[in-house]
Amino acid sequence: MSVSVLGAGAFGTALAISLARTGQPVTLWARDLGDMAKTRENTRRLAGFTFPDSLIVTDDLSLATQAGIILVAVPMQSLAGFLTENAGQLNGKTLVACCKGIDLKSGLGPAEIIRRACPDATPAILSGPSFAVDIAAGLPTALTLAVKDGHALQAALSTPNIRLYRSADLVGVEIGGALKNVVAIACGITVGAGLGESAHAALMTRGFAEMQRFALSRGARPDTLSGLSGFGDLALTCSSEKSRNFAFGLALGRGDPLPEGTTVEGKATAKAVSNLAQKLGLDMPIAEMVVAVLEKHLTVKEAAEMLLTRPLKEE
Numbered sequence: 001m002s003v004s005v006l007g008a009g010a011f012g013t014a015l016a017i018s019l020a021r022t023g024q025p026v027t028l029w030a031r032d033l034g035d036m037a038k039t040r041e042n043t044r045r046l047a048g049f050t051f052p053d054s055l056i057v058t059d060d061l062s063l064a065t066q067a068g069i070i071l072v073a074v075p076m077q078s079l080a081g082f083l084t085e086n087a088g089q090l091n092g093k094t095l096v097a098c099c100k101g102i103d104l105k106s107g108l109g110p111a112e113i114i115r116r117a118c119p120d121a122t123p124a125i126l127s128g129p130s131f132a133v134d135i136a137a138g139l140p141t142a143l144t145l146a147v148k149d150g151h152a153l154q155a156a157l158s159t160p161n162i163r164l165y166r167s168a169d170l171v172g173v174e175i176g177g178a179l180k181n182v183v184a185i186a187c188g189i190t191v192g193a194g195l196g197e198s199a200h201a202a203l204m205t206r207g208f209a210e211m212q213r214f215a216l217s218r219g220a221r222p223d224t225l226s227g228l229s230g231f232g233d234l235a236l237t238c239s240s241e242k243s244r245n246f247a248f249g250l251a252l253g254r255g256d257p258l259p260e261g262t263t264v265e266g267k268a269t270a271k272a273v274s275n276l277a278q279k280l281g282l283d284m285p286i287a288e289m290v291v292a293v294l295e296k297h298l299t300v301k302e303a304a305e306m307l308l309t310r311p312l313k314e315e
């Protein structure tokens, strides 16, 4: 079945390149094509990687939505609006959400947003540890594809450098991808503030506990968060300056100017998670700490003290 990628940011472009390198025709749709068709490169978001011949780039959505499998790689906070606006062309398709986060307005993850905007579509989630530049460079990656009855989709989206594991737990997979970004911001703040490697490891571990608690409360399977889209992506994102979420936290912790013009999904997702946690009566201190620092209710020092002076408890 033919494949299209909607959204020509770094990740959408990298996925389209990797899929097209297999020789199959792949269509990459960009809202703003710029000079991509001419230069055969996405110089704005993923410079240095020439498009394979079988990659078609277009700004014509009706052309891109002719494919049976559609990867949607717009940022999380744009997903609901994008799907609603274009539901007429997307309903009935297999829609694979490639974004990581929780919608701030509705508190929903990508799968439920797809179901509401396009009730006849088959929703799927692609998530796991993978920097766009690694995928585009042809380096090996392993990701989780969450979908009901997904053998054919798994085969269609696997490439020589993207090994896909299948899961039927859409909720667990999307929560793992969403929450690891919040923990990555917290880890970046900790490292940037000079609190040390031990604090970094402690925060990752307690962040993982927080991710599991949240996922279980939303009906996820207990083991999903131990997989690529939970533990795997947490390990990558919380320890690499290539991560925009970690780098953002690092700048915040150091008191440096904050990076601008990049997609930092953990900011809105921290707020969405903290709103949901309050509603559900869930204990999510790391997400709340990130929100408090972002909204300047706490300094980094006060936030660290707040985490360390919580009531003593069992692990």
Ligand SMILES: NC(=O)C1=CN([C@@H]2O[C@H](COP(=O)(O)OP(=O)(O)OC[C@H]3O[C@@H](n4cnc5c(N)ncnc54)[C@H](O)[C@@H]3O)[C@@H](O)[C@H]2O)C=CC1
Binding pocket: 007, 008, 009, 010, 011, 012, 031, 032, 045, 073, 074, 075, 076, 078, 081, 082, 098, 099, 100, 101, 130, 131, 132, 133, 262, 263, 265
């Ligand atoms: N960059 C990476 O290494 C990875 C990114 N992701 C996820 O992929 C999603 C997209 O991230 P990136 O591609 O890195 O972002 P990016 O910042 O490189 O690009 C975002 C793109 O989305 C487009 N866009 C924004 N709103 C749109 C709308 N309403 N309609 C059409 N296009 C729109 C922008 O024009 C831009 O091209 C995020 O949720 C991110 O967490 C997942 C794994 C790896």
Ligand SMILES: O=C(CO)COP(=O)(O)O
Binding pocket: 100, 128, 129, 130, 131, 181, 184, 233, 236, 237, 242, 243, 244, 245, 246, 263, 264, 265
């Ligand atoms: O999701 C990612 C890696 O798996 C990319 O992380 P950032 O969005 O923090 O750059």
